[in-house]
Amino acid sequence: MTLEALIRRARTAGDVTAFNQAIPYMRFLGTEFVRDGDGPALKLPFQEKLIGNPNLPALHGGVTGALLESAAIATVILEVDAPKLPKIVNISIDYLRPGRPLDTYAWGRITRLGRRIVNVQAAAWQDARDNPIATASAHFLIS
Amino acid sequence: MSAPANAESRRMPAPEELLAYVKHIVTEASPHMREIGAQVVSVEPGRLTFRLDYRPEFVGHPETGVLHGGAVTVLLDSVSGLTAATALRRLVPLATLDLRIDYLRPATPGQAVLAQAHCFKVTRSVAFTRAFAYQDDPDDPIAHCTGSFMLATAGETMASPTLGERQ
Numbered sequence: 001m002t003l004e005a006l007i008r009r010a011r012t013a014g015d016v017t018a019f020n021q022a023i024p025y026m027r028f029l030g031t032e033f034v035r036d037g038d039g040p041a042l043k044l045p046f047q048e049k050l051i052g053n054p055n056l057p058a059l060h061g062g063v064t065g066a067l068l069e070s071a072a073i074a075t076v077i078l079e080v081d082a083p084k085l086p087k088i089v090n091i092s093i094d095y096l097r098p099g100r101p102l103d104t105y106a107w108g109r110i111t112r113l114g115r116r117i118v119n120v121q122a123a124a125w126q127d128a129r130d131n132p133i134a135t136a137s138a139h140f141l142i143s
Numbered sequence: 144m145s146a147p148a149n150a151e152s153r154r155m156p157a158p159e160e161l162l163a164y165v166k167h168i169v170t171e172a173s174p175h176m177r178e179i180g181a182q183v184v185s186v187e188p189g190r191l192t193f194r195l196d197y198r199p200e201f202v203g204h205p206e207t208g209v210l211h212g213g214a215v216t217v218l219l220d221s222v223s224g225l226t227a228a229t230a231l232r233r234l235v236p237l238a239t240l241d242l243r244i245d246y247l248r249p250a251t252p253g254q255a256v257l258a259q260a261h262c263f264k265v266t267r268s269v270a271f272t273r274a275f276a277y278q279d280d281p282d283d284p285i286a287h288c289t290g291s292f293m294l295a296t297a298g299e300t301m302a303s304p305t306l307g308e309r310q
Contacts, residue, residue: 003204003205014295016299022205023202023203023204023211024199024201024202024203024205025200025201026212028200028201049174049175049178050174051173051174052170052173052176053174060175060176060217060220061173061218061219061239062175062213062216062217062223063213063217065242066211066213066214066217067213069213069216085203088212088247089245090244090245090246091243091244093216093237093241093242093243094240095239095241096204122205124157143210
């Protein structure tokens with residue numbers, strides 16, 4: 001199946017599991033699509049290889065950034081009717097607290113949808129959705 | 144780059160100590176840096192270059208082979224944070240406050256990415272960096288990054304056991 005077909009199917013089904021599996025870097029990180037009572041999320045199960053600073057220990061800040069970006073892409077795929085893989089233009093990440101060696105979740109919210117550009121606000125959390133460890137604002141090209 | 148000959152410069156880590164510190168973190172201490180195989184290309188106080196070889200598992204678009212932005216983010220975050228650490232007179236732990244990355248063009252599949260960072264300002268509490276990632280030509284970057292890092296307060300332990308032993 002082509003990537004465009006996978007993206008269309010994900011949007012129709014409201015499920016990015018197959019898309020997540022099709023992206024090599026998301027497989028490398030080990031992300032999974034989950035959905036609970038509070039809504040969809042991209043879950044990053046904790047693995048030792050994701051640690052940046054072993055003394056704290058804390059997740060690598062770049063990994064948290066990569067999860068936020070992946071969650072923002074997944075949000076666009078589920079919510080925006082565009083067949084192409086969203087292409088990142090920029091991302092601004094605020095680190096609110098260290099990522100502990102725990103499972104981490106992230107999801108986004110579309111804040112502005114234009115013809116060519118979409119703006120997404122994303123948050124990453126560990127114990128509670130309303131207690132983020134990092135937030136991001138990102139722009140993607142969608143056409 | 145030679146250190147200024149004043150009393151404070153004596154506390155500045157020697158170039159070989161800085162190189163050993165950065166290499167220790169990138170190639171041994173940090174599990175994720177080790178996992179992705181990041182390499183240290185050059186180290187000067189406040190100016191570092193890292194390299195990330197192309198691997199199929201870093202791909203974000205399976206049909207084109209273009210790298211995932213996240214892989215570039217990991218490299219830029221690492222090089223920026225360690226650049227800030229080497230800009231200080233003493234190596235203290237840092238916490239990333241924020242990173243902003245502009246993706247200027249897709250990385251060419253199959254090629255390594257280099258990331259060069261510069262710490263251009265250090266205040267009592269915050270270090271500021273800019274960095275860019277490129278492949279063949281530093282004048283044709285694939286991404287540009289600005290970062291800010293909070294300096295740990297006195298009394299907190301060193302990030303690196305190697306350097307901690309020497310202090």
